[in-house]
Amino acid sequence: MIEHARARSPSGARHARPPPPPAPGPARAAWLFARPAVAGEDYDRWYIVLLAGQRAGWSHEWQATEGDRVTTASVMSLEIRRGDAVIEFEIEGEFVETTRGQPISARSSQAIGSQPVVREFLWTDEGVEVTTTQGGRSTTTTEDHPEGRWLTPAAASDYVLARMKAGAETISVTSIDTSSGLEIVTSEMTGFRREDAQAWGRAVPAIRCEVETTAAPGVVTTMWADDQGNAVRSEIPLGGLTIVTVMADRATAMSGGEAPEVMVDTLVAPDRPIRRPRETRRGVYVLSMGDGAELPDIAETSVQTVETLGHDSARVVVDLDDAASVDAGDIDRRRLLASSAMMDTSDRALVELTRRSLRRASDDPMERAEALRRAVYRHIREKTLGVGFASASEVCQSRAGDCSEHAVLLAAMLRVDGIPSRVVSGLVYADAFLGRDAIFGFHMWTQALIEVEGQPRWVDLDATLSASTPFDATHIAIVTANLDNESGSAEMMTIARLLGVLEIAVEEAEQ
Secondary structure, three states, X not given: OOOOOOOEXXXXXXXXXXXXXXXXXXXXXXXXHOOOOOOOOOXXXXXXXXXXXXXXXXXXXXXXXXXXXXXXXXXXXXXXXXXXXXXXXXXXXXXXXXXXXXXXXXXXXXXXXXXXXXXXXXXXXXXXXXXXXXXXEEEEEEEXXXXXXXXXXXXXXXXXXXXXXXXXXXXXEEXXXXXXXXXXXXXXXXXXXXXOEEEOOEEEOOEEEEEEEOOOOOOEEEEEEOOOOOEEEEEEEEOOEEEEEEXXXXXXXXXXXXXXXXOHXXXXXXOOOOOOHHHOOEEEEEEEEOOOOOOOOOOOXXXXXXXXXXXXXXXXXXXXXXXXXXXXXXXXXXXXXXXXXXXXXOOHHHHHHHHHHOOOOOOOHHHHXXXXXXXXXXXXXXXXXXXXXXXXXXXXXXXXXXXXXXXXXXXXXXXXXXXXXXXXXXXEEEEEEOOEEEEEEEEEEEEEEEEEOOEEEEEEEOOOOOOOOXXXXXXXXXXXXXXXXXXXXXXXXXXXXXXXOEEEEEEEEEO
């Protein structure tokens, strides 16, 4: 989903890290081969998680049946390095259903910042009660029941195993992923064949197949399962990185290892350097996939247009002096102003910070947006890579973070002031970063929807830049995200597909 460093380049820009690897991905894929609970047997499984060939952590999956209730649960713990900073992630999930496959409740917890975000779901006749808790604050809403037909996790596992035993050549199953809210996910499994799987220290007779989900379009996971449906191994390619989960015993899975460094290899060296990048007003770039894979769709914004050149390449033009307005019919202001777990616009500290930041601002939305951008730059005193992906409320208190924390805090403060906002994940150029010269690095910034000459326009705001440093045309947008409670993980998966394989040619860079 992304992606944020704080080393200052000679030009004055603060460069960025890529968004964290989508940690829920392996867990989401692994449940497809879970032992069916609907018919009875419980399980307890442990896995080693490898990233780019190095041990990054572990995952644990289990199932318990009591009476007519079945609980499936998982925990994934990862540790990675970005430069010298070590980041820890812990993702937990639990789903309770009846033995007939009726949903009862669910719970997800994501500890990516220092304050875990916990979401609890309770199915009722009127809808699904969703309670979100972070930093001692809880909010409860009632959402509509997810539309369409879908299977609870244990029922989905039962269905998949039955179809495998029947010799199906293709299996399609639709279930729900509460780590992304009430997101309905369809997984299609193809290419079934017999092949031994490499578990930790041993080979296991298994069935191999490929899995693609609507939560991560274009990402094909290779899975191996034994004849009882137990997941033995999975491999998820994310650009030049691969996440591998391997079955092991508890002691081996938790024995640990040195956290892998994941940032340096994601930096992109263009075909030529850009002089005075912070003064660049127009840039023309050709983006291509070094491995020949299909290039994901690239976002178009008010200042960025995209021309498809082939299945693996596109020309991107960023022109700050030729901004386009937005079609009002494409704007969902409700979602662009929504309070969410990442941006709790009712947080008193956040509201007070916004009020103080606008004390001297006029009523002009552009002036207010710029005042908030500068305020965020000043408020975040500790420019550090040592924060995962913190919410606006957490950053408001900690005053620490990298570009993602700057982007999220600014987006939240804009919403508090009634200005629709979203975040952008993409790339930015830096003269030097982490020992590399003249590179693009993955970055996050903010966009505000503001009327300019009577027409709505997306205005780019990078809060990692100081008051004297304007936004520049070396920012290349890849995806945008509302960060509301309805958003899924597809945005971050788009970024993940580019890591380690994206190539950039600079055709123009005008100051």
